[in-house]
Amino acid sequence: MDGDKLGDLLETLCPMFALLDANGCIRRVGPTLQKLRPHRSMAGQGFLNLFELVRPKTVTTVPELMAAAGAKLSLKFRDEPKTALKGLIAPLPDNQGAVVNLSFGISILEAVTDYALTSADFSGTDLAIELLYLVEAKSAAMEASRSLNLRLQGAMLAAEEQAYTDTLTGLRNRRAMDHILEHLVSSKAAFALMHLDLDFFKAVNDKLGHAAGDHVLREAARIMLEETRSDDTVARIGGDEFVLIFKGLLDKSILAKIADRLISRLKQPMEFEGQPCVISASAGTALSSQFSAPTPTDILHAADLALYAAKRSGRSLHRFYCEQAQAGS
Amino acid sequence: MHGLINRAIQSFVCATYGQDCWRRATEAAGLGFVEFEAMLVYDREKSYRLLDALCTDLKRPRDEFLEDLGTYLVSHPNMEGLRRLLRFGGDTYVEFLHSLDDLSDRVRLAVSDLELPALELVECSPNEFELRCFPGMEGYSSVLVGILRAMADDYGALVFLSHLGNRDGIDVISMTLVESAFAEGRRFELGARSS
Numbered sequence: 458m459d460g461d462k463l464g465d466l467l468e469t470l471c472p473m474f475a476l477l478d479a480n481g482c483i484r485r486v487g488p489t490l491q492k493l494r495p496h497r498s499m500a501g502q503g504f505l506n507l508f509e510l511v512r513p514k515t516v517t518t519v520p521e522l523m524a525a526a527g528a529k530l531s532l533k534f535r536d537e538p539k540t541a542l543k544g545l546i547a548p549l550p551d552n553q554g555a556v557v558n559l560s561f562g563i564s565i566l567e568a569v570t571d572y573a574l575t576s577a578d579f580s581g582t583d584l585a586i587e588l589l590y591l592v593e594a595k596s597a598a599m600e601a602s603r604s605l606n607l608r609l610q611g612a613m614l615a616a617e618e619q620a621y622t623d624t625l626t627g628l629r630n631r632r633a634m635d636h637i638l639e640h641l642v643s644s645k646a647a648f649a650l651m652h653l654d655l656d657f658f659k660a661v662n663d664k665l666g667h668a669a670g671d672h673v674l675r676e677a678a679r680i681m682l683e684e685t686r687s688d689d690t691v692a693r694i695g696g697d698e699f700v701l702i703f704k705g706l707l708d709k710s711i712l713a714k715i716a717d718r719l720i721s722r723l724k725q726p727m728e729f730e731g732q733p734c735v736i737s738a739s740a741g742t743a744l745s746s747q748f749s750a751p752t753p754t755d756i757l758h759a760a761d762l763a764l765y766a767a768k769r770s771g772r773s774l775h776r777f778y779c780e781q782a783q784a785g786s
Numbered sequence: 787m788h789g790l791i792n793r794a795i796q797s798f799v800c801a802t803y804g805q806d807c808w809r810r811a812t813e814a815a816g817l818g819f820v821e822f823e824a825m826l827v828y829d830r831e832k833s834y835r836l837l838d839a840l841c842t843d844l845k846r847p848r849d850e851f852l853e854d855l856g857t858y859l860v861s862h863p864n865m866e867g868l869r870r871l872l873r874f875g876g877d878t879y880v881e882f883l884h885s886l887d888d889l890s891d892r893v894r895l896a897v898s899d900l901e902l903p904a905l906e907l908v909e910c911s912p913n914e915f916e917l918r919c920f921p922g923m924e925g926y927s928s929v930l931v932g933i934l935r936a937m938a939d940d941y942g943a944l945v946f947l948s949h950l951g952n953r954d955g956i957d958v959i960s961m962t963l964v965e966s967a968f969a970e971g972r973r974f975e976l977g978a979r980s981s
Binding site: 566567568569570571573574575576577586589590591593594595597598601602604605608 | 790823824825826867870871874876877892895896897975976977978
């Protein structure tokens, strides 16, 4: 078959071919390949002057190129845009040159934009259009999934936050307190746990109604938040029962001062719809350092004992858990 | 019905008739929610209840409403991504028509749980076609009529379309191509991805 006929055949089958003569000079190229360098005819140029072999690296001369028959070639243009191409070379019989068939690999995505390619530029058997379709369809589907995931994550965070929050006061709830306590104990952190109970709360509820009771709880919560640091935990664990956890604080004199301030502020009458609501508070505190291997139950129980000691001594008092005294009683 | 389909209806109604109309219909249909999620699958019966509520609210027959939905899917700027995916079907309107045979497979390739009824194009003469729409989704052929009409405009082709109705369970749409390059049509570049 002469060169012209071969060229015509190739044009139909592979629009990105390059027909080389024995010296590696381009005799003819397919229309799509020529479209990549519209202002400069490729015919007549040396193939290796136009393209650089990226792989195999050892191929730098025409005889080496001709000998690379059947091997996968990675090439790129020497000038900008240096579009990457894949290639395959098949030598013609009787040392008459060779045919190189080129295609875009993954560079197809940029190439269609860089060279304004249309589906007519690809052979009917080329999967390029299907690939482009898939990339676009999958990106759209992925985007829809991603936005669903974001919304679900937001909903999950809100649900989690709700699950750990006492909705009346905005404080942490029993679950959150258990969780935090468990974490502190298992990480062997030093901390103090104060169990605080409102006195006369039931009387307010009975006499002035639930709305007044709710108001008192919210006010008490506000006071406790104001008197603690932001990384302390304040939780409402029952009707009028609160637990305060002071991470890294074992100093009894500081803790006693905090307890006194809390109690004296909680004793101040709170007004609800013109009516004064009078309550008070008792508190008991245990320190993690009072146990060799504390468990959450031990510490809660110890703070409980201290609270009851405070209540027994009269109202509006604070007591520390005392190992010897409790052991004796 | 797949969330993408419900979402398409939602987008069409909100863009064309407004949020209030959409909200009224979701309430009338007793959905219990207002927004569909594109990537979840819903009870088919919910979607049809919603369609009935919308048609009652708008006082329009269902097939007309669905045809307009089909037109919206191709021609509205909100749906540019979908128009592009359809244009991948071919360079000319006739090539596009032939690509419809693969439409349900193409769709499944992109979103594996989105199932659309099979389509078959019958070439009656070089200018006359019939699109046979197999059962599986009531009203699908009406949406297709809208899509085919809007895609003809997109390619710049002049086409006469009519819904021939149901033959042995298969909905048939007939098409006569009067001129394939009647008007300029809209541009389609392989690399110009919609955002």
